[in-house]
Amino acid sequence: MTEKDRHVVLEIKDIAVDYKTDHGTVHAVRGVTYKVHADEMLAIVGESGCGKSQSSYATMGLIQAPGEVVRGEILFHEDESSAPFNLLSVDKNSPEMRSIRGGKLSMIFQEPMTALSPVHKIGKQIDEALKIHTDLDKAGRFKRACEMLTLVGIPDAEKRYHQYSFEFSGGMRQRIMIAIALCCNPKLLIADEPTTGLDVTIQAQILDLIQDLKKKFNMGVIFITHDLAVVAQNADRVAVMYLGRIVEEADKVTLFDEPQHPYTQALLRSVIGSPLASDGKLKTIEGSVPGPYDVVEGCAFHPRCEHCMHGLCDKKMPDFEQVNDKTKAACHLFTEEGKHHKESQA
Amino acid sequence: MKPLLNVENLSVWFPKKVSFFGKPLTWIKAVNGVTFQLKAGETLGLVGESGSGKSTTGYAIMRALNPREGKIEFCPDGDTVYDLASMDQKELRPIRKHFQLIFQDPFSSLNPRMTVRDLIAEPLKVSGQGTHKEHTERVKELMAEVGLNPAFLNRYPHAFSGGQRQRIVIARALTLNPKLIICDEAVSALDVSVQAQILNLLMELKEKHNLAYIFIGHDLEVVRHIADRVAVMYAGRLVEDGSAEDVLTHSLHPYTQSLLATAPRPDPHFVYENKPLSGEVPNPAALPSGCVFHPRCPVAKDCCSEKVPQHTQLDGKSVRCLMHEEDSKHNWDESFSLAETIQDD
Numbered sequence: 020m021t022e023k024d025r026h027v028v029l030e031i032k033d034i035a036v037d038y039k040t041d042h043g044t045v046h047a048v049r050g051v052t053y054k055v056h057a058d059e060m061l062a063i064v065g066e067s068g069c070g071k072s073q074s075s076y077a078t079m080g081l082i083q084a085p086g087e088v089v090r091g092e093i094l095f096h097e098d099e100s101s102a103p104f105n106l107l108s109v110d111k112n113s114p115e116m117r118s119i120r121g122g123k124l125s126m127i128f129q130e131p132m133t134a135l136s137p138v139h140k141i142g143k144q145i146d147e148a149l150k151i152h153t154d155l156d157k158a159g160r161f162k163r164a165c166e167m168l169t170l171v172g173i174p175d176a177e178k179r180y181h182q183y184s185f186e187f188s189g190g191m192r193q194r195i196m197i198a199i200a201l202c203c204n205p206k207l208l209i210a211d212e213p214t215t216g217l218d219v220t221i222q223a224q225i226l227d228l229i230q231d232l233k234k235k236f237n238m239g240v241i242f243i244t245h246d247l248a249v250v251a252q253n254a255d256r257v258a259v260m261y262l263g264r265i266v267e268e269a270d271k272v273t274l275f276d277e278p279q280h281p282y283t284q285a286l287l288r289s290v291i292g293s294p295l296a297s298d299g300k301l302k303t304i305e306g307s308v309p310g311p312y313d314v315v316e317g318c319a320f321h322p323r324c325e326h327c328m329h330g331l332c333d334k335k336m337p338d339f340e341q342v343n344d345k346t347k348a349a350c351h352l353f354t355e356e357g358k359h360h361k362e363s364q365a
Numbered sequence: 366m367k368p369l370l371n372v373e374n375l376s377v378w379f380p381k382k383v384s385f386f387g388k389p390l391t392w393i394k395a396v397n398g399v400t401f402q403l404k405a406g407e408t409l410g411l412v413g414e415s416g417s418g419k420s421t422t423g424y425a426i427m428r429a430l431n432p433r434e435g436k437i438e439f440c441p442d443g444d445t446v447y448d449l450a451s452m453d454q455k456e457l458r459p460i461r462k463h464f465q466l467i468f469q470d471p472f473s474s475l476n477p478r479m480t481v482r483d484l485i486a487e488p489l490k491v492s493g494q495g496t497h498k499e500h501t502e503r504v505k506e507l508m509a510e511v512g513l514n515p516a517f518l519n520r521y522p523h524a525f526s527g528g529q530r531q532r533i534v535i536a537r538a539l540t541l542n543p544k545l546i547i548c549d550e551a552v553s554a555l556d557v558s559v560q561a562q563i564l565n566l567l568m569e570l571k572e573k574h575n576l577a578y579i580f581i582g583h584d585l586e587v588v589r590h591i592a593d594r595v596a597v598m599y600a601g602r603l604v605e606d607g608s609a610e611d612v613l614t615h616s617l618h619p620y621t622q623s624l625l626a627t628a629p630r631p632d633p634h635f636v637y638e639n640k641p642l643s644g645e646v647p648n649p650a651a652l653p654s655g656c657v658f659h660p661r662c663p664v665a666k667d668c669c670s671e672k673v674p675q676h677t678q679l680d681g682k683s684v685r686c687l688m689h690e691e692d693s694k695h696n697w698d699e700s701f702s703l704a705e706t707i708q709d710d
């Protein structure tokens with residue numbers, strides 16, 4: 020199936036999230052746009068603090084005060100025939116949003132220990148989700164919960180149903196989180212660093228599982244990670260974020276083979292084992308990511324960029340647009356203004 | 366010349382259940398019979414899954430933990446050998462300056478109420494050498510060396526980014542001119558671009574000061590990049606060790622092979638041939654009989670649950686697997702190919 024035939028499950032347009040704090044406003048997300056198709060894994064990568072989690076919390080209606088989604092649209096297409104529903108058009112605590120969140124739209128969090136309740140049996144926690152999002156009776160829910168536990172690779176499901184989260188290993192807990200997230204057949208799964216901190220062999224098992232279930236349920240997956248190796252192995256498409264914005268988006272192979280944005284290029288050069296990295300001394304990106312309260316005018320990457328065009332990059336933010344038939348990027352090397360700027364300098 | 370470090374048959378156990386009279390009844394066997402050597406100026410990468418005993422091995426070498434048995438021969442000057450395992454804390458004190466530890470978490474390993482100057486100078490102050498002014502000079506020198514601006518001398522750790530804090534930790538470790546630094550997941554918590562900066566720094570410092578590292582990590586690509594030699598641990602045992610290139614490209618042990626087969630690579634064209642290992646690491650309080658890896662091993666035979674493999678020297682590596690032992694290798698047919706077996710499963 021080509022990308023065009025596949026049905027778009029989620030479409031995010033120019034989402035921005037602000038936190039108003041005593042020290043000033045943090046622009047956690049500064050305008051993020053992407054689409055996710057059915058049976059597709061979109062990886063969102065970027066360094067700590069760039070807004071990966073916050074942009075997905077916006078979709079889930081999980082931004083808490085003093086945070087606020089200050090602009091944008093989040094369109095959810097339940098299936099091909101139904102009209103898109105703007106998740107921001109209803110209150111995040113409304114019955115509509117409650118019935119979608121955890122049901123059609125589901126999320127796995129980074130820390131399974133804090134996301135799972137320590138005082139409820141794990142079976143009960145799956146049961147809760149089923150109660151809200153399905154009309155199965157008690158016996159039906161028990162059966163479904165055990166099926167899900169088996170599906171995610173927990174043996175002895177009927178016995179394990181009655182155990183507590185601390186009785187499971189880290190890998191097992193993450194599987195239980197996946198079982199809870201998937202028990203209501205979601206159309207879209209957001210997985211926020213679901214394997215960070217797990218061992219490679221357990222990570223490989225969990226990634227295999229997510230891939231299988233993606234296909235089986237024709238589900239869209241947003242996979243948030245800072246690990247480019249996991250991306251190269253698992254994603255279909257990749258969006259690279261820097262300081263609250265997506266700077267580049269392309270299919271996986273294009274992104275790794277022909278990165279366009281100077282940040283993506285520099286990032287890939289510093290990843291050990293990537294074809295762009297050198298053997299001895301690694302090429303690194305000068306400087307560090309600006310802090311959350313720092314204001315950077317123009318392109319957020321310009322203070323660290325080796326291609327920065329003074330007078331343009333430090334003044335005006337480049338639009339995120341198609342730069343060739345495969346890639347979208349936000350960089351003045353590809354904008355009309357950038358081309359004019361270069362000509363006028365020459 | 367004598368090796369800097371010669372670890373022989375090192376075991377570290379923690380009491381699990383203790384009797385009414387304070388006598389341990391059952392043990393968590395965290396490290397069992399670990400043997401390896403490290404030369405001055407060399408980097409040994411120590412890899413393995415969570416709970417395999419990497420940190421415990423490192424802490425026991427530094428005598429932050431007491432070994433149950435084994436030798437830890439340390440030779441800082443190429444001549445005098447100290448067996449750290451048999452020394453008490455008082456005897457160890459003058460030798461401690463030769464080895465240092467760098468932790469994973471640059472946030473919790475720095476006291477937030479101390480300035481960078483005091484943090485870096487602390488080991489000097491404790492050792493009682495030099496004046497306040499001399500300490501400050503040394504701190505400035507070290508800050509410049511690890512890429513920090515010496516003008517920030519009087520700032521507190523919270524004013525620095527994660528990567529900069531790890532630089533502070535490194536400067537502090539260098540204060541007393543150590544011979545050996547144990548880096549326990551020293552770059553694991555850092556973002557890729559910062560990780561690259563810190564790895565460059567560690568490699569630069571090693572060249573300059575002829576430092577030896579025990580580099581504990583779980584990212585095989587990072588370890589391949591920085592290590593001269595690699596040792597692989599599984600459930601408290603060292604299952605394979607040899608040159609980094611050898612172990613990470615022509616591994617002999619089925620566990621190392623499985624790890625390598627599933628570790629993701631930052632290259633979308635890489636073809637993964639094998640399925641991930643099933644199951645989980647065994648509980649160190651109830652280790653499997655025979656080869657500790659046998660319940661998960663894709664090529665295990667009956668003998669594997671009965672006999673404990675010993676170190677076998679083969680192709681420049683030391684490997685602990687019955688498949689490679691003279692007495693038991695007949696159990697694996699000549700024509701047999703490991704890769705095919707894993708694939709079929």
Ligand SMILES: Nc1ncnc2c1ncn2[C@@H]1O[C@H](COP(=O)(O)OP(=O)(O)OP(=O)(O)O)[C@@H](O)[C@H]1O
Pocket residue numbers: 038040045046047048065066067068069070071072073074086245311
């Ligand atoms: N409650 C909050 N108050 C103020 N700022 C916040 C809050 N939560 C998040 N932020 C800010 O929003 C920005 C984006 O954070 P986010 O958690 O989305 O980053 P991330 O890309 O997921 O990072 P990581 O890889 O560390 O998880 C950060 O600068 C962070 O400091």
Ligand SMILES: Nc1ncnc2c1ncn2[C@@H]1O[C@H](COP(=O)(O)OP(=O)(O)OP(=O)(O)O)[C@@H](O)[C@H]1O
Pocket residue numbers: 379393394395413414415416417418419420421422649
């Ligand atoms: N102080 C302790 N008391 C009891 N058990 C311990 C203690 N320290 C470690 N262990 C146990 O010893 C085993 C080895 O732990 P260790 O921390 O050395 O593993 P590791 O390889 O460093 O793992 P990780 O990759 O998670 O850091 C584990 O099962 C651990 O639970």
Ligand code: SF4
Pocket residue numbers: 280281282318319320321322324325326327328332337349350351352
């Ligand atoms: S817009 Fe300018 S500063 Fe930003 S990445 Fe492109 S060239 Fe560099």
Ligand SMILES: [Mg+2]
Pocket residue numbers: 071072073211
């Ligand atoms: Mg996050």
Ligand SMILES: [Mg+2]
Pocket residue numbers: 419420421549
């Ligand atoms: Mg450890």
